Amino acid sequence: IARLLLRLHISPDAVTIVGTLITCTAALVFFPRGDFVPGVLIIGLSVIADLLDGTMARLSGRAGPWGNFLDATLDRVADGGVFGALVIWAASTGNAWTTAAALTCLVGGQVISYAKARAEAVGAQANVGIAERAERLIVVLFAALLGGLGVPYVLPIALGVLAVLSVVTVVQRIVVVRRQLKAPSEGSA
Numbered sequence: 001i002a003r004l005l006l007r008l009h010i011s012p013d014a015v016t017i018v019g020t021l022i023t024c025t026a027a028l029v030f031f032p033r034g035d036f037v038p039g040v041l042i043i044g045l046s047v048i049a050d051l052l053d054g055t056m057a058r059l060s061g062r063a064g065p066w067g068n069f070l071d072a073t074l075d076r077v078a079d080g081g082v083f084g085a086l087v088i089w090a091a092s093t094g095n096a097w098t099t100a101a102a103l104t105c106l107v108g109g110q111v112i113s114y115a116k117a118r119a120e121a122v123g124a125q126a127n128v129g130i131a132e133r134a135e136r137l138i139v140v141l142f143a144a145l146l147g148g149l150g151v152p153y154v155l156p157i158a159l160g161v162l163a164v165l166s167v168v169t170v171v172q173r174i175v176v177v178r179r180q181l182k183a184p185s186e187g188s189a
Contacts, residue, residue, distance in 0.1 A: 019049025
């Protein structure tokens, strides 16, 4: 598929952008209404775009910092679309706990990413955490699919678990970076 897209003169960047647009559109159209099955299925198809763009960049010799930056940035946009749509859905249910969990997932996912990027900017590494992006998306999309198929409570429970795991991941990254950046003289004080 990657080779075919390249032969059609479609750039890896275009695939990245279209995949993000599909994810955000599907999430924001279907999830707030509680129509989880079509939303998850369409988002699942856009995951293919997320896999294709890197392959296309490598095959075309365009792999590099720009593509990495664009992909990582638009991954945050897609995550915001998915979890933002779930915040809207949760708020419409009137359940404050589910809404708080969804909002914590939305903010936590962004902070997890920011903590890693900021750590790298100050010369540290923050490649730790129990709830990385892939795991968060797999769990929430699977729970949304099950919820859409009529399994009760699975999505609110998944959001609650992901909220806790997101906070734990942020704390893990803070602790790891603190250890790396802590000045030797501070330890003796």
